[in-house]
Amino acid sequence: MIRKILIANRGEIAVRVIRTCRELGIKTVAVYSEADRDSMHVKLADESICIGPPEPSKSYLDIPRIMASIEVSSSDGVHPGYGFLSENPKFAEIVEASGKVFIGPSSETLELIGDKIKAKEVARKVGIPLVPGSDGPVDFQKALEIAKEIKYPVVIKSAGGGGGRGIRVVYDEKELREKLPLAMQESKLAFGDERVYIEKYLINPKHIEVQVLADNYGNVITLGERECSIQRRYQKLVEEAPSASIDDSQRKLLEEAVVEFCKAINYRGAGTVEFLMDQEGNFYFMEMNGRIQVxxxxxxxxxxxxxxxEQIKVAMGERLSIKKVERRGYAIEFRINAEDPYIFLPSPGKIEKLFLPGGLGIRIDTHIYCGYRIPPFYDSLIAKLVVWGKNREEAIERAKRALEEFVVEGEGLKTNVDFHRRLLATREFRTAKHHVRFLEEMLL
Incomplete structure (x- = not known):
């Protein structure tokens, strides 16, 4: 039985977890850095503990500090949210060894899917198509041989992580020679693992992912797919459910493949299996994320x-409460970032004027409030605007209205709200003809 959960995260996801815990009658403990002392998750939690200075390496990524907070607060479990330690197998293992509950997959599962090469091998075994490329990590000579075989362009990817880090697109041998060591260096700095692999670079694919829930008793259920093709620098900005780009037969094949994959790795909790879809409608396995998604x-x-x-109940040893999933309507999420969207620079500062949209079919997930000072040390995400409509057209019209109402202002503060408005006005987005590199073209 879990009576108290420590949330090893910050911002809107910490607020999100606190609200669900409150509905379940579970006490919550917020941890915060000195920069987050006035954050909403600190105000909403039943207890709060300062875990260090603003730098993530000395606070939210510091495992000993997090574990000490769990012990001091007598928490029964820890919810890692997304980012930070959420997919760190060492952290999960330490939590498990301490007798506490890690609300997520087992440490063994996290280690497997965290290694992109091993995850791809599981996908291969259960019959999920893979993008042509290397079967394992490569050095320059091996990369050169494979690139000649599958033809340029190719993409270099990190074996030890994701989130767009360590990725390099290569168009010829000269670029391969230059970019391979850079990708390996970035991978080592980001994930402590310099191994990289290469794949065929797909031209203007779509990014499709499937949400899954699984319990400890072999039950696996999918909640449908999302399309996340609006990205910049491999970072998602807009997500939709369902995807307007696939039909029911493709949807059925994807969901069946995801169930087989999750059963093969004894998956537990909430997770997402991600795919690329080429211009001919073929799907290719990318990776699995073993956490709640933004x-x-x-x-x-x-x-x-x-x-x-469901994540929390599964962690408590309960069976999935969902037997059949009914999907209704269409939803779109817009990530609202404190940044200059055209040069991708964060824009921290104090919020002096704030108005959040409302009305039928509108959901706002956020940790900001008027007077809140956005710190410069973390991801620039400050809110998520989620709109629902009976169909995609209604959702888009509702989004236009909501974005017109959305106001976040402060001295020197910039957001991407106007950028989203501009996106909605494009013919490509309105007709669902966009792809993962659409924003690069739009910004030219």
């Missing part, structure tokens, strides 16, 4: 399922 609200909006609640 974009989970769009799936909740069309299914009515509280994914965080």
């Amino acid at each position: 974009e989970h609200p769009v799936t909740e909006m069309i299914t009515g399922v509280d994914i965080v609640k």
Whole structure:
């Protein structure tokens, strides 16, 4: 039985978890850095503990400090949210060894899917197509041989992580020679693992992912797919559910493949299996994320399922409460970032004027408030605007209205709200003809 959960995260996801815990009658403990002393998650939690200075390495990524906070607060479990330590197998293992509950997959599962090469091998075994490329890590000579075989362009990817880090697109041998060591260096700095692999670079694919829930008793259920093709620098900005780009037969094949993959790795909790879809409608396995996703609200909006609640119940040893998923309507999520969207620079500062949209079919997940000072030390995400409509057209019109109402202002503060408005006005987005490199073209 879990009576108290420590949330090893910050910002809107910490607020999100606190709210679900409160509905379950579970006490919460917020941890915070000195820069987050006035953050909303600190105000909402039943207890709060300062875990260090602003730098993530000395606070939110410091495992000993997090573990000490769990012990001091007598928490029964820890919810890692997304980012930070959420997919760190060492952290999960330490939590498990301490007798506490890690609300997520087992440490063994996290280690497996965290290694992109091993995850791809599981996908191969269960019959999921892979993008042509190397079977394992490569050095320059091996990369050169494979690139000649599958033809340029190719993409270099990190074996030990994701999130767009360590990725380099290569168009010829000269670039391969230059970019391979850079990708290996970035991978080592980001993930402590310099191994990289290469794949064929798909031209203008779409990014499709499937949300899954699984318990400890072999039950696996999918909650449908999301399309996340609006990205910049491999970072998602807009997500939709369902995807307007696939049909029911493709959807069925994807979901069946995801169930087989999750059973093969004894998956537990909430997770997402990600795919690329080429221009011919072929799907290729990318990776699995063993955590709650930033974009989970769009799936909740069309299914009515509280994914965080299911996460916690599964961690408590309960069976999945969902037997059949009914999907209704269409939902779109817009990530609202404190940044200059055209040069991708963060824009921290004090919020002096704030108005959040409302009305039918509108959901706002955020940790900001008027007077809140956005710190410069973390991800620039400050809110998620999620809209629902009976269909995609209605959702887009509702989004236009909501974005017109959305006001976040402060001295020197910039956001991407106007950028989203501009996106909605494009013919490519309105007709669902966009792809993962659309924003690069739009910004030219």
